[in-house]
Amino acid sequence: MTAEFERRHGFPPGTKQVRSADPDDQAVARALAEVGLASADLVTLYDSIDDIAWADVGNG
Numbered sequence: 001m002t003a004e005f006e007r008r009h010g011f012p013p014g015t016k017q018v019r020s021a022d023p024d025d026q027a028v029a030r031a032l033a034e035v036g037l038a039s040a041d042l043v044t045l046y047d048s049i050d051d052i053a054w055a056d057v058g059n060g
Contacts, residue, residue, distance in 0.1 A: 015055070016053070016054050017052070018051075019051040019052075019053075020048065020049065021046065021049060021050045025046065025047075025050045026047050029046035029047040030047070
């Protein structure tokens with residue numbers, strides 16, 4: 001996704017960041033699983049990753 005970014009947009013891609021879930025985030029994910037408010041796949045995601053920032057990509 002970033003290989004052609006600078007050529008296409010005229011500036012280099014920004015910093016990408018993925019923040020791992022901390023123990024509090026993991027507890028919330030497990031609570032969602034226990035009460036059935038989220039699918040197993042979504043709980044797995046929430047249990048692993050808290051935040052992803054791709055500032056130059058926006059919502060794409």
